[in-house]
Amino acid sequence: xxxxxxxxxxxxxxxxxxxxxxxxxxxxxxxxxxxxxxxxxxxxxxxxxxxxxxxxxxxxxxxxxxxxxxxxxxxxxxxxxxxxxxxxxxxxxxxxxxxxxxxxxxxxxxxxxxxxxxxxxxxxxxxxxxxxxxxxxxxxxxxxxxxxxxxxxxxxxxxxxxxxxxxxxxxxxxxxxxxxxxxxxxxxxxxxxxxxxxxxxxxxxxxxxxxxxxxxxxxxxxxxxxxxxxxxxxxxxxxxxxxxxxxxxxxxxxxxxxxxxxxxxxxxxxxxxxxxxxxxxxxxxxxxxxxxxxxxxxxxxxxxxxxxxxxxxxxxxxxxxxxxxxxxxxxxxxxxxxxxxxxxxxxxxxxxxxxxxx
Amino acid sequence: xxxxxxxxxxxxxxxxxxxxxxxxxxxxxxxxxxxxxxxxxxxxxxxxxxxxxxxxxxxxxxxxxxxxxxxxxxxxxxxxxxxxxxxxxxxxxxxxxxxxxxxxxxxxxxxxxxxxxxxxxxxxxxxxxxxxxxxxxxxxxxxxxxxxxxxxxxxxxxxxxxxxxxxxxxxxxxxxxxxxxxxxxxxxxxxxxxxxxxxxxxxxxxxxxxxxxxxxxxxxxxxxxxxxxxxxxxxxxxxxxxxxxxxxxxxxxxxxxxxxxxxxxxxxxxxxxxxxxxxxxxxxxxxxxxxxxxxxxxxxxxxxxxxxxxxxxxxxxxxxxxxxxxxxxxxxxxxxxxxxxxxxxxxxxxxxxxxxxxxxxxxxxxxxxxxxxxxxxxxxxxxxxxxxxxxxxxxxxxxxxxxxxxxxxxxxxxxxxxxxxxxxxxxxxxxxxxxxxxxxxxxxxxxxxxxxxxxxxxxxxxxxxxxxxxxxxxxxxxxxxxxxxxxxxxxxxxxxxxxxxxxxxxxxxxxxxxxxxxxxxxxxxxxxxxxxxxxxxxxxxxxx
Numbered sequence: 058x059x060x061x062x063x064x065x066x067x068x069x070x071x072x073x074x075x076x077x078x079x080x081x082x083x084x085x086x087x088x089x090x091x092x093x094x095x096x097x098x099x100x101x102x103x104x105x106x107x108x109x110x111x112x113x114x115x116x117x118x119x120x121x122x123x124x125x126x127x128x129x130x131x132x133x134x135x136x137x138x139x140x141x142x143x144x145x146x147x148x149x150x151x152x153x154x155x156x157x158x159x160x161x162x163x164x165x166x167x168x169x170x171x172x173x174x175x176x177x178x179x180x181x182x183x184x185x186x187x188x189x190x191x192x193x194x195x196x197x198x199x200x201x202x203x204x205x206x207x208x209x210x211x212x213x214x215x216x217x218x219x220x221x222x223x224x225x226x227x228x229x230x231x232x233x234x235x236x237x238x239x240x241x242x243x244x245x246x247x248x249x250x251x252x253x254x255x256x257x258x259x260x261x262x263x264x265x266x267x268x269x270x271x272x273x274x275x276x277x278x279x280x281x282x283x284x285x286x287x288x289x290x291x292x293x294x295x296x297x298x299x300x301x302x303x304x305x306x307x308x309x310x311x312x313x314x315x316x317x318x319x320x321x322x323x324x325x326x327x328x329x330x331x332x333x334x335x336x337x338x339x340x341x342x343x344x345x346x347x348x349x350x351x352x353x354x355x356x357x358x359x360x361x362x363x364x365x366x367x368x369x370x371x372x373x374x375x376x377x378x379x380x381x382x383x384x385x386x387x388x389x390x391x392x393x394x395x396x397x398x399x400x401x402x403x404x405x406x407x408x409x410x411x412x413x414x415x
Numbered sequence: 416x417x418x419x420x421x422x423x424x425x426x427x428x429x430x431x432x433x434x435x436x437x438x439x440x441x442x443x444x445x446x447x448x449x450x451x452x453x454x455x456x457x458x459x460x461x462x463x464x465x466x467x468x469x470x471x472x473x474x475x476x477x478x479x480x481x482x483x484x485x486x487x488x489x490x491x492x493x494x495x496x497x498x499x500x501x502x503x504x505x506x507x508x509x510x511x512x513x514x515x516x517x518x519x520x521x522x523x524x525x526x527x528x529x530x531x532x533x534x535x536x537x538x539x540x541x542x543x544x545x546x547x548x549x550x551x552x553x554x555x556x557x558x559x560x561x562x563x564x565x566x567x568x569x570x571x572x573x574x575x576x577x578x579x580x581x582x583x584x585x586x587x588x589x590x591x592x593x594x595x596x597x598x599x600x601x602x603x604x605x606x607x608x609x610x611x612x613x614x615x616x617x618x619x620x621x622x623x624x625x626x627x628x629x630x631x632x633x634x635x636x637x638x639x640x641x642x643x644x645x646x647x648x649x650x651x652x653x654x655x656x657x658x659x660x661x662x663x664x665x666x667x668x669x670x671x672x673x674x675x676x677x678x679x680x681x682x683x684x685x686x687x688x689x690x691x692x693x694x695x696x697x698x699x700x701x702x703x704x705x706x707x708x709x710x711x712x713x714x715x716x717x718x719x720x721x722x723x724x725x726x727x728x729x730x731x732x733x734x735x736x737x738x739x740x741x742x743x744x745x746x747x748x749x750x751x752x753x754x755x756x757x758x759x760x761x762x763x764x765x766x767x768x769x770x771x772x773x774x775x776x777x778x779x780x781x782x783x784x785x786x787x788x789x790x791x792x793x794x795x796x797x798x799x800x801x802x803x804x805x806x807x808x809x810x811x812x813x814x815x816x817x818x819x820x821x822x823x824x825x826x827x828x829x830x831x832x833x834x835x836x837x838x839x840x841x842x843x844x845x846x847x848x849x850x851x852x853x854x855x856x857x858x859x860x861x862x863x864x865x866x867x868x869x870x871x872x873x874x875x876x877x878x879x880x881x882x883x884x885x886x887x888x889x890x891x892x893x894x895x896x897x898x899x900x901x902x903x904x905x906x907x908x909x910x911x912x913x914x915x916x917x918x919x920x921x922x923x924x925x926x927x928x929x930x931x932x933x934x935x936x937x938x939x940x941x942x943x944x945x946x947x948x949x950x951x952x953x954x955x956x957x958x959x
Contacts, residue, residue: 212601376719381791382791
């Protein structure tokens with residue numbers, strides 16, 4: 058399997074050849090930052106196009122098909138439009154918090170990008186509490202949403218923020234529990250090692266019943282975390298016009314919009330890390346020839362492909378189900394998902410202790 | 416009618432009963448009116464529990480109201496004419512809002528247009544016009560000059576208070592200001608520009624967290640004074656306005672109004688025209704219910720459903736376009752028949768539609784009715800009891816979902832409906848899911864009607880001979896027909912000229928909007944969307 062760390066090592070040795078060590082690190086950080094931002098915006102553009110085509114297929118439509126071949130340039134056009142739109146300044150808002158909120162939201166999703174296993178050797182930080190870091194930074198996002206709702210000084214945004222606060226804090230528990238379940242199974246929180254553990258077979262097959270339960274819980278809670286339908290109550294457009302981001306315009310609104318899509322990618326990316334081997338190709342124990350062929354597909358393609366396929370499921374949810382009501386959302390988490398998740402954790406522990414897994 | 420005479424003799428011997436348009440019309444003075452209304456409502460042999468409408472009138476020398484009521488048990492109807500007391504400055508009537516829940520709203524409408532004050536009505540505000548409006552538009556001496564009521568350049572004043580008028584011991588009028596909301600209520604303004612109000616309707620909603628405490632409905636954002644306009648147009652000219660009321664039941668409304676004119680003028684409509692009218696009614700009913708399902712599901716967040724239902728609606732609009740020449744605002748029914756003959760391919764088109772309908776209905780049931788989230792959102796939400804449905808005058812599919820068999824096509828068959836074989840869909844749950852299911856089932860019944868008619872359209876004329884300018888004899892007529900959303904009532908008063916002296920439309924959307932407050936108390940904000948959507952009101956229909 059081709060290890061992409063060869064490239065990163067080559068860049069490192071090239072730079073340190075004529076630079077002091079501190080400068081090398083600085084330059085590398087800048088390079089990574091630029092690469093990250095680029096990946097971020099390109100992915101967001103792709104996701105906008107992807108979702109529009111996906112939902113068009115569900116709704117017997119064609120989707121964007123006028124700008125560029127198959128409408129491929131549509132999301133670029135949309136992005137430029139939103140970039141040149143006016144940032145309307147409002148009179149009765151808390152100006153500082155109002156401006157800060159979208160950056161907090163986008164910051165949370167960018168930080169989470171850092172620990173995703175992009176490819177073999179292509180990981181920005183790989184340290185012993187990787188998954189823990191991911192959970193921690195992704196919950197900064199809710200702060201941004203609460204601030205946005207509060208600082209807008211609007212009743213709709215306030216209700217939206219209140220909803221999203223209740224919803225995201227609740228569903229973080231389920232996400233955490235299903236992540237812990239898989240961490241138990243992997244025996245490590247290090248992202249690289251979790252991927253390496255799935256060398257012979259992905260966790261979803263290895264861990265059988267508890268892994269599948271954890272996957273289902275994760276996907277439901279992940280959908281709720283991204284505030285997407287059927288859990289899009291914080292921005293339920295038929296009830297609260299646009300929920301917490303009602304008052305935002307221009308690129309500030311665009312940030313919320315982008316963060317929603319990127320959170321979708323992150324949730325799907327983490328799902329692929331925990332259950333489908335991250336960048337690890339599909340390996341079936343005993344099928345050496347098959348495994349060898351699978352290794353020829355680059356690891357980056359594996360990871361992004363899995364993430365896109367899994368986010369397809371979440372998009373499919375949105376365009377099929379009606380929206381839940383706030384009490385139903387909370388009842389589902391506290392009465393069903395949380396107890397099942399706790400039970401599943403015990404089950405997983407038993408599976409590990411008694412060695413019932415493959 | 417013996418009981419009626421007994422009651423009148425007991426309560427108000429001075430009242431007279433005349434026969435107007437086949438039903439008794441009682442004339443009573445205001446002093447005895449409230450007592451009489453109570454007796455009419457509660458007497459076991461009369462039981463006039465459904466107040467169809469209150470039509471105000473201004474005969475220059477006198478002002479007053481005509482009350483049309485029906486008994487759901489005995490299937491009888493009658494009218495009551497009450498003259499207002501007091502001078503033109505401040506005419507007064509007693510309110511019956513404690514007897515029929517819907518009366519409160521209708522009385523506000525009369526107050527808005529005629530300036531008649533209803534004593535003891537707890538909420539005597541203008542309904543459609545802004546609170547600073549000068550004059551009462553439907554009075555015959557109303558001055559419509561734009562200098563009196565100029566187009567406002569700044570925000571309209573609004574008040575948190577409503578007025579209640581009572582009489583003190585000496586018989587003097589006393590007004591009392593009542594606050595609409597409690598002082599510490601958190602009031603959210605939903606509308607007039609809001610995705611879920613289906614038009615420019617405004618709900619001022621007092622909430623406690625996510626729970627709704629009270630809703631105050633503001634109508635009139637698209638009020639165009641159609642009833643006033645009608646008084647200045649000939650009978651034929653009054654028809655196109657109907658397309659601008661409930662634009663989804665335009666054909667049904669046309670049918671009803673044309674029927675009143677034809678009955679008043681004694682015109683016999685050819686059988687072919689009658690069949691065409693009924694087919695068009697049912698086509699528009701299917702299209703309307705399809706659109707209801709789509710937008711309702713979209714309100715609940717299931718956006719995709721809209722496209723599945725619009726697919727069918729599109730097919731119907733194509734059929735209508737080929738015959739009527741328009742996809743909306745058809746103006747197809749005319750006095751004496753219909754405008755043009757059917758398109759050559761009409762029968763094949765309808766057959767093609769009937770072929771695809773069952774599969775589509777199956778799909779709707781599969782995608783939405785069986786969906787666990789949809790069921791949780793709709794079942795048990797906004798339960799309307801049968802008594803409340805009647806008292807609030809909620810008719811049509813929404814009324815039938817509460818167990819009230821109020822389909823005029825069965826109840827008071829008109830046109831050729833009595834010859835047709837179809838079922839009235841009545842459910843008893845009364846919740847939002849039932850309202851949805853009734854409409855779904857009604858599509859099937861409409862398809863049945865179309866199936867029976869599509870091969871049996873008789874040959875013949877499509878129009879009776881009607882004079883170019885129709886002149887109706889002096890008199891009063893009242894007619895109800897089944898629109899797509901419920902009972903559409905037409906009160907016509909003619910003074911023998913070429914223009915109606917008073918043409919009052921009782922639309923199903925206004926009571927539907929009036930019941931929202933009653934249904935949403937104690938429910939969640941999200942349920943307001945479910946309930947409002949499932950009642951399926953059309954804002955231009957309530958505002959007129």
